[in-house]
Amino acid sequence: MxxxxxxxxxxxxxxxxxxxxxxxxxxxxxxxxxxxxxxxxxxxxxxxxxxxxxxMRVVAGCRYHCSPDEAGAACDECRRRAAEAGKARLKVELVxxxxxxxxxxxxxxxxxxxxxxxxxxxxxxxxxxxxxxxxxxxxxxxxxxxxxxxxxxxxxxxxxxxxxxxxxxxxxxxxxxxxxxxxxxxxxxxxxxxxxxxxxxxxxxxxxKTPTDMPTRIDVVRRRDSFDRDPAAFVAGWEKEESRLRKRLVAARARLPSVVLPDAALETAARLCMALGTDGLRGELTLVRAARALASFEAAQEVGNDHLRRIATSALRHRLRRNPLDEAGSTVRVERAVTELFGP
CATH class of the missing domain: 3.40.50.300 (P-loop containing nucleotide triphosphate hydrolases)
Structure with missing residues (x-):
């Protein structure tokens, strides 16, 4: 591979x-x-x-990578095989x-x-x-x-x-x-x-954006050049960091359902979306879900203003209506609204 x-x-x-x-x-x-x-x-x-x-765990032989733990979302073939197997469990493989x-x-x-x-x-x-x-x-x-x-x-x-x-x-x-x-x-x-x-x-x-400072540009080129010259050695050199990040990600997935979303965070998300004039409620839904995922990734027990603030631009910049009276781009508009709501 x-x-x-x-x-x-x-x-x-x-x-x-x-x-x-x-x-x-x-x-x-x-x-x-x-x-x-x-x-x-x-x-x-x-x-x-x-x-x-x-x-990921999949039903062995399934062409659709069906999860053995989600019977309700299985394909017709996996449902048929599960019915024929009865109490016996379907074979599972990792892919x-x-x-x-x-x-x-x-x-x-x-x-x-x-x-x-x-x-x-x-x-x-x-x-x-x-x-x-x-x-x-x-x-x-x-x-x-x-x-x-x-x-x-x-x-x-x-x-x-x-x-x-x-x-x-x-x-x-x-x-x-x-x-x-x-x-x-x-x-x-x-x-x-x-x-x-x-x-x-x-x-x-x-x-x-393309990095504009010299140290970062040099670092990017150095790492890519090292990888191209000896991919196996480069990957091995970063394996500990990859393993640490992988464990953190797996823990965040497991922790996600228990992360609390306070009413105050919901109100803050709604205030921000109303200030920006986003259409529908998809903006609020995405903002709070992303903030909860960020909180889980950082091992926080509940969503706070810092999580909302840090993810707001990514969650909302593409949901704004064009304002002919405001020449600022969507990123600037979100950042400005975030500053007004949360303070500098």
Whole structure:
């Protein structure tokens, strides 16, 4: 297996790394959108995070990575096998967390799945060939240049993201399977904007920039050069830090349900969203969920103002209406509202 650049070895880009870790602690937040300059480690960070995560338990032989601990969210095949097994438990195996690339030019059949032509022609059997959405279940679906994604693929993603399952009704097939994944999109704002409907589906939005200070730039280049020259040795050198971060992430996932969300935190989140004029309530929901995940990651017992303050920009910057009377960007507007609410 080809070595992956360690997540803990990524220099700078703290907002991006924090957002990805939060999405890993609570995948229900809705994914991460990363906009910024080319060559700033966006795709490297996504693959590094997946490699950092512990292997996941799946039903052995399941094409959709169904969890043996979530019978209610299993595919039809796993439900049938569970019924036949009765009290006997299905076999379980450990597999790496998947990171699936969604190419911009992918066909609809490639994304959602289609008739398995090989079996249809050779055996006369109508069988379903799973697509990218099936492979990404319980993992990451990665879209590079998400702002250039074709409209018909955007519509597909919106449907699946809303329901958590993929429904295929075509060519005599009627298939329904779970498809829950952390959606991670990257792009360059100079090449166009995302459709508002898709933009709203991302839980967090972060901006990455090329480092402007000399020590950081040198550190980034040095680490990347060391990795390219001897990947195995570089990965081994960061294994202790990766192990520590992995244990912290696993503990945060286990701790998450017990983290308290006080009424005061809910009121603060609502005040901030009202001040910014965000549409709907998705802003508040995402803000408090992300703050709770951050609190859990930092081993806090309850969500405080500091957690809300630190995650507010990532959770809200992509949910603001354009204000023709305010030339400041969305990031500046959120930061200004945060300062007015929490103080400098």
């Amino acid at each position: 080809k070595p992956v650049f360690p997540f803990s070895a990524i220099a700078a880009q703290d907002e991006m790394k924090t957002a990805l870790m939060i999405a890993a602690v609570d995948p229900g937040i809705g994914g991460v959108l990363v906009f910024g300059d080319r060559g700033t480690g966006k795709s490297t960070a996504v693959r590094a995070l997946a490699a950092l995560l512990p292997p 790496p967390v998947p990171v699936v690339d969604l190419p911009l030019g992918a066909t609809e059949d490639r994304v959602v799945g289609a008739l398995d032509l090989e079996k249809a022609l050779s055996q006369g059997i109508k069988a379903f060939e799973p697509g990218l959405l099936a492979r990404a279940h319980r993992g990451f679906l990665y879209i590079d240049e998400a702002n250039l994604l074709e409209d018909h693929l955007v519509d597909l993603l919106l449907d699946v993201a809303a329901s958590g399952e993929n429904v295929v009704e075509r060519e005599g097939l009627s298939i329904r399977h779970p498809a829950r994944f952390v959606l991670v999109g990257t792009g360059n704002p100079e090449e166009g904007e995302l459709r508002p409907q898709l933009l709203d589906r991302f839980g967090l939005s972060v901006e990455v």
